[in-house]
Amino acid sequence: MPEKVDLYDSAYSHYEADVYREVRIATYGEDLGQTSWVTNEESGEIPRILRLTPACRVLEIGCGSGRYALQLAETFGCSVIGVDINELGIRNGNHLARVRNLSDRVTFEHCDVSQKLLFADASFDAAFANDVMCHISGRPAVFQEVFRILKPSARFVYSDALIIGGIVSHEEIASRSSIGYYLFSPPGHNEELLQRAGFRLIEVRDTTDHATGIARRWRDAREQNREALIASESEANFVGLQQFLSCVQSLTSERRLLRFLYTAQKRG
Numbered sequence: 001m002p003e004k005v006d007l008y009d010s011a012y013s014h015y016e017a018d019v020y021r022e023v024r025i026a027t028y029g030e031d032l033g034q035t036s037w038v039t040n041e042e043s044g045e046i047p048r049i050l051r052l053t054p055a056c057r058v059l060e061i062g063c064g065s066g067r068y069a070l071q072l073a074e075t076f077g078c079s080v081i082g083v084d085i086n087e088l089g090i091r092n093g094n095h096l097a098r099v100r101n102l103s104d105r106v107t108f109e110h111c112d113v114s115q116k117l118l119f120a121d122a123s124f125d126a127a128f129a130n131d132v133m134c135h136i137s138g139r140p141a142v143f144q145e146v147f148r149i150l151k152p153s154a155r156f157v158y159s160d161a162l163i164i165g166g167i168v169s170h171e172e173i174a175s176r177s178s179i180g181y182y183l184f185s186p187p188g189h190n191e192e193l194l195q196r197a198g199f200r201l202i203e204v205r206d207t208t209d210h211a212t213g214i215a216r217r218w219r220d221a222r223e224q225n226r227e228a229l230i231a232s233e234s235e236a237n238f239v240g241l242q243q244f245l246s247c248v249q250s251l252t253s254e255r256r257l258l259r260f261l262y263t264a265q266k267r268g
C-alpha cells in the first residue's frame with residue numbers, strides 16, 4: 001500500500017522551476033499553474049458558465065497556485081478572491097498578483113473551507129471549485145456556506161472526480177487517496193446535496209475523459225523529467241505520484257471512477 005505522497009507542497013513551492021513548468025505545459029498545453037483534471041477547454045468555458053463580467057466579485061475555492069484566478073481577472077476584468085488550505089499556494093498566488101500588478105483586484109487567503117467562511121452574506125457574484133470538493137469534509141455545510149455568500153441567481157460551478165462508477169479495490173482506493181484526505185461519492189449525491197442547500201441544478205456534465213487524458217500526459221511528462229523531479233521531491237515521492245497518476249488513468253478510463261462538472265444557481 002503506498003505511503004502518503006506529496007503533490008501540492010512541491011507543485012506550489014516549485015511553481016517557478018523550469019521542470020514543473022515544462023511538465024504543466026506538456027500536460028495541459030497552456031500553463032495555468034494547474035494541479036487538477038481541468039482541460040484548457042474546460043478552463044476556457046468556466047467563465048462563460050459563470051457569466052463573468054468586469055463587475056463580478058468571484059470566489060475561487062481551492063485556488064491552488066493562484067494562476068487561474070489571475071487569468072480570469074486579466075481576461076474578464078473581474079475581482080477574484082482565492083482561498084486554499086495550502087499556505088504555499090496562497091503565498092505563490094499573492095506573489096504572482098503583485099508581479100502582475102493585480103493585487104488590487106485579486107487576493108489569496110489561507111482558509112480551511114470545511115469551516116465557516118469569513119465572508120458576508122450575498123457578497124459574491126459567482127463561485128467555483130476545480131477538483132477541490134472531494135478534499136473537504138462536511139459537504140452539506142460547505143454547500144450551505146457557498147449558498148450564503150452568493151448573491152441571488154449567482155452561479156456555483158465545481159468538479160468532482162471521485163464519483164463511484166464501478167468496483168474499486170482497497171489497494172486502488174489507497175493509491176487514489178495517497179496524496180491527501182478524500183471523499184468518494186455515489187452517483188446522484190452531489191445533485192441531492194446541492195438541491196438540499198437551496199441551489200437549482202443547471203447542468204451536470206460527464207468529464208471523466210478529462211481526468212484520463214490529463215493523468216496519462218502528466219505521468220508521461222513527469223517520466224520524461226524523472227531525474228530533475230527526483231532531485232527536487234525525492235525518489236519515493238516521485239514513484240508514489242507516478243502510481244497515483246497511473247491509478248487515476250486506469251480507474252477513469254475503465255469508468256470505475258467518474259468525474260462530473262456541476263453547474264448550480266442560487267434560487268432567488
Ligand SMILES: C[S@@+](CC[C@H](N)C(=O)[O-])C[C@H]1O[C@@H](n2cnc3c(N)ncnc32)[C@H](O)[C@@H]1O
Pocket residue numbers: 008033034035036037038061062063064065083084085086089111112113114129130131132135136137
Ligand atoms: C486538485 S487541487 C486543485 C487546485 C486548483 N483548483 C487547480 O485547478 O489547479 C485541490 C486543492 O484543494 C485544496 N484544498 C484541500 N483541502 C482544502 C480545504 N479544506 N480548504 C481549502 N482548500 C483545500 C488543496 O490545497 C489544493 O490546492
